[in-house]
Amino acid sequence: MVVKITENFYQLTDVLTIGLFDQLLRIFEQQNKSHWACIADAGTDVLRLQHSLSVNEDLGQQISRELRPIVGLVESRVGQLYQNGPQLWYDNDGYINTIHDGDVSPNHCVNIQVYLSNGDERMGTCCYDEGAWHSVPYRANTGYMLLEPTRIPHGMRYPVTGHRISLYQGFRNTQIPSDIW
Numbered sequence: 013m014v015v016k017i018t019e020n021f022y023q024l025t026d027v028l029t030i031g032l033f034d035q036l037l038r039i040f041e042q043q044n045k046s047h048w049a050c051i052a053d054a055g056t057d058v059l060r061l062q063h064s065l066s067v068n069e070d071l072g073q074q075i076s077r078e079l080r081p082i083v084g085l086v087e088s089r090v091g092q093l094y095q096n097g098p099q100l101w102y103d104n105d106g107y108i109n110t111i112h113d114g115d116v117s118p119n120h121c122v123n124i125q126v127y128l129s130n131g132d133e134r135m136g137t138c139c140y141d142e143g144a145w146h147s148v149p150y151r152a153n154t155g156y157m158l159l160e161p162t163r164i165p166h167g168m169r170y171p172v173t174g175h176r177i178s179l180y181q182g183f184r185n186t187q188i189p190s191d192i193w
Contacts, residue, residue, distance in 0.1 A: 029078060037128060054110050058171075113162065126154070
């Protein structure tokens with residue numbers, strides 16, 4: 013289900029099928045994350061582990077198929093969208109994705125993030141749009157879609173307690189990806 017919060021920010025619920033949801037959880041359950049990239053929070057030394065997937069592999073194509081109905085809802089407004097490589101994010105205790113509008117890729121125009129576990133609901137993403145702060149709760153198989161993430165401030169207002177796991181999917185409005193992420 014897609015609920016419009018503002019013209020650019022939408023809350024998503026029951027996003028993924030149980031099959032895909034469970035498949036993504038199994039990836040997180042693997043003990044060896046040594047091949048995952050480590051991304052430091054801008055304000056602290058707490059790390060986010062990031063695992064990039066290919067849009068060409070089966071899992072990337074399955075993610076694309078399941079997000080297609082959601083993406084189709086906004087294409088009439090933003091034009092045809094092309095999938096960037098999906099990413100799995102494991103945010104450690106204390107991590108905070110500080111508020112930013114620095115998604116700097118010139119062709120990046122839509123974000124979708126789907127949370128894959130339950131936890132402190134304040135760990136959901138917030139954005140500042142239409143003169144006010146808006147947020148979605150952190151709950152399993154829910155999340156958000158944000159249009160114009162290069163223009164709209166968004167991120168976390170509260171740090172992770174325990175851990176936070178999610179699927180992140182960005183979309184661009186050009187067929188060829190930008191070299192700038």
